Amino acid sequence: MIIDGVSIGDNQTFVIAEIGNNHNGCFNRAIQLIDQAIEAGANCVKFQVRNLNALYRERSLQRNGDDLGTEYILDLLDEFELSEQQHVQLKRYCDERNITYLCTPWDEKSIDFLESLNVKAYKVASADFTNVPLLKKLIRTKKPLILSTGMSTEDDLHFINDLLQSEKADYALLHCNSTYPAPYEDINLRWLSSLGKLHHLVGYSGHERGIGVSIGAVALGAKIIERHLTLDRNMDGPDHAASLEFIEFKEMVKGIRELERSLGDGKSRAVSQGEMINKENLSKSLIVNRSISAGTVITSDMIDIKSPGQGLSPRYFEDLVGVKVNRHMEKEDFFYLSDLTGETQKVEAVHFSRPWGIPVRYHDFDKFSKRISPDLYEFHLSYSDMELDIKKHITEVHDCDFVVHAPELFKDSNLMDLASPDEEYRAFSIRETQRVIDITRALKPYFKKAERPMIVANIGGYTMDAPLSQQDKQGYYERFAKSLHQLDCDGVELLPQTMAPFPWHFGGQRYQNLFVLPEEITAWCNELGLRMCFDISHSKLTCNHFGLDFNQFVLDVGRVSAHLHLGDAKGVNGEGLQVGDGDIDFVELAASLKKSCPKASFIPEIWQGHKNEGEGFWIALNKLSGLL
Structure with missing residues (x-):
């Protein structure tokens, strides 16, 4: 999957700094968060956009009979939402700073607005994972989709995954627990492996405290990591408590990059350069414990095992017994593999047009x-x-x-x-x-x-x-x-x-x-x-x-x-x-x-x-x- 020229799923994890509404309605604070995300090493920043009239029923907007949770959210959204024109400016600023601007549309009218900005991909919130009409409208944009799977049952997952495949969507699924902050006991990070069997491109959207779980998700196969970024975790708002401040976010990205370098391909075990140095210095070799002439047949009492490890490994001790050596050896000379194979490298006539x-x-x-x-x-x-x-x-x-x-x-x-x-x-x-x-x-x-x-x-x-x-x-x-x-x-x-x-x-x-x-x-x-x-x-x-x-x-x-x-x-x-x-x-x-x-x-x-x-x-x- 390609987002803004970046191949998602290759060697480097795609890190999303979810700003969401953590700007608390302040445009300058949003700019400051973009700058912090860039300095921390994020691949993109993500916001949220809502058309409240399209998103909520009129009775809810009038605070007529809804429960306290809905009223709390609506009060925050009234205060914290940025205008469409401010999102235009944020997109332009991201382009100037060379960081990808992503956004979550919470309703179909917001999709139309984001299409006018030519966003490169869409993020689907967990709350809309089963919103089939919204998903189908997003699929018709032909843009890559990143979908969080919080609050979903396994049946929901299979149903929506089948839909996305049948519609030939270009998408990734993010494992997610949609509580803020998420208790560690509820995260079930190993589910990532099962999610990876359902779809090849998976990631993790985290709301837990700290950074260890998010880094661990990369080890389990997450190709995308999304975490909320805030200027101050003590600010008012629904997401701040589950967000990372700048230093934490930067440390998370650093940890992810270190982990990526350490994962390897898992296909083979090779001795590294540093190990070779230590092997030479610390391990042992087979050596001859007396002077012998060419043509001597080696017996076990002629062999000692001594450091350093610059000669034939002790694993060949039994193979060496009974071999006729084709060279004179002084006491404590190393045996080499060529003593077993009988093949020695000769100095041949070489030709160079420069001094050697x-x-x-x-x-x-x-x-x-x-x-x-x-x-x-x-x-x-x-x-x-x-x-x-x-x-x-x-x-x-x-x-x-x-x-x-x-x-x-x-x-x-x-x-x-x-x-x-x-x-x-x-x-x-x-x-x-x-x-x-x-x-x-x-x-x-x-x-x-x-x-x-x-x-x-x-x-x-x-x-x-x-x-x-x-x-x-x-x-x-x-x-x-x-x-x-x-x-x-x-x-x-x-x-x-x-x-x-x-x-x-x-x-x-x-x-x-x-x-x-x-x-x-x-x-x-x-x-x-x-x-x-x-x-x-x-x-x-x-x-x-x-x-x-x-x-x-x-x-x-x-x-x-x-x-x-x-x-x-x-x-x-x-x-x-x-x-x-x-x-x-x-x-x-x-x-x-x-x-x-x-x-x-x-x-x-x-x-x-x-x-x-x-x-x-x-x-x-x-x-x-x-x-x-």
């Missing part, structure tokens, strides 16, 4: 340098690597270039943050970054083709609980610029890395604010005279999250990029995937990179690609060969 390399650590550099001859190596430093003696790990001069990737985590769980508003912490980050620069200078004599080695850095600008406002981001960029001027970068080039909006750090996921969006990346590179390390996986996640055109992102950011990290990506969290395992079209990517940064060097950056003799890197390089 692989990521290495000091401890595995010698091993990799004996297997391949790339144009460059990228040394990924940990904070402990910064204490090592380079001469013990690099013993000869190599005929290639190199790049250094600065640690993002330093000793005592301190993340690099050259943009921190904490001056003491920023000074610490500057000192540690300067140490990385000095190490890079010390590495330079070991690589013949190194002229001005690049240093890739995640420069900081993260927050824990929420992203920064645009105004606050400006201050962070300015502090980074200040830090940059305080660093002695003579002979090296510092490259900020493009970042994903939700990076994983040891200790959890955070919000990243700097060097995420393409317009900011290009603007600050030009402002500060910088070039980027373009992390393709990170930036694909950015595009997935913000709905950006990835190809245009590549064309824009590629123009200010000197070095590339290549890996696949999926969704908003799946980074560093093997080439071909995510959302990226690498043929299209290669064409865009050729246009925007044809000389930029690259490495494959695959999650745990170094394991099993660099298996993940070799797979990626073989897949990319001839493309870049």
Whole structure:
């Protein structure tokens, strides 16, 4: 069902801020409620319109013999109803503020008036759910209908649902308990599931206190949530006590959006990026407890189970017994799946039109340098690597270039943050970054083709609980610029890395604010005279999250990029995937990179690609060969 260009029933719940008559007859109060609904994140605002002469019998309007409840309602309506001209102005204001105006007509003359406003859909109150003539007039408008089902019996529901289907109406049914406020015991929220079997598009119209039930309705399948919004729950009027004030309404929308992100599709169980990190660090692997030669048949007494979880899972313990390994293994080496299958990834001849390399650590550099001859190596430093003696790990001069990737985590769980508003912490980050620069200078004599080695850095600008406002981001960029001027970068080039909006750090996921969006990346590179390390996986996640055109992102950011990290990506969290395992079209990517940064060097950056003799890197390089 489409309402004002929004597809109802897709991934995002359609949230209706029911203003109704909570303006209490004050036009300016109605405008204020529209503004609050927009700020709270509602998809639309809804009012009510009545022609009292068409709606009530004359005896009732004259207060002649009706009970006190009817007299109370009529007194309020006489006082609180807005004029048709005021509704025209409200509709115009909603159009200007880009929020959908909906309205409930309580009589057929009000339908005629709302048709003159070209409203995009109609809401039917629970009181009119069985009003067949009114429903048929609404169906003839060919507009989508949202119908609350409060006060209805199951027989009513089946009867009206059959009518709507026979008339080929475009509609949604809202579960509702029409008491104000609704007692929790009367809500029967699980009825939503039964309602969903009656009709595919269902929602919830709530009149209870608080927001928990409404959020829970989304988990049970509600695609529309309607709640009353008021400026003050203590105001006079029938709906205020069952309404939410601004802060509550905003928290409800926030909770709904968080729940939507957490629901998933329910079709499969996949290990998330954060789980993979924790699995590597916390789980266990099968390791060999002695040195063995190629051709050895594994027995159970040769296997130990130890952390970290970077090798073959203990679930394969029994499968491994009796296997003949095809490689020499040192004591405490990990077993890998290839030891079971006998299939090993070989380093093949690869061809690229731009400089290429692989990521290495000091401890595995010698091993990799004996297997391949790339144009460059990228040394990924940990904070402990910064204490090592380079001469013990690099013993000869190599005929290639190199790049250094600065640690993002330093000793005592301190993340690099050259943009921190904490001056003491920023000074610490500057000192540690300067140490990385000095190490890079010390590495330079070991690589013949190194002229001005690049240093890739995640420069900081993260927050824990929420992203920064645009105004606050400006201050962070300015502090980074200040830090940059305080660093002695003579002979090296510092490259900020493009970042994903939700990076994983040891200790959890955070919000990243700097060097995420393409317009900011290009603007600050030009402002500060910088070039980027373009992390393709990170930036694909950015595009997935913000709905950006990835190809245009590549064309824009590629123009200010000197070095590339290549890996696949999926969704908003799946980074560093093997080439071909995510959302990226690498043929299209290669064409865009050729246009925007044809000389930029690259490495494959695959999650745990170094394991099993660099298996993940070799797979990626073989897949990319001839493309870049």
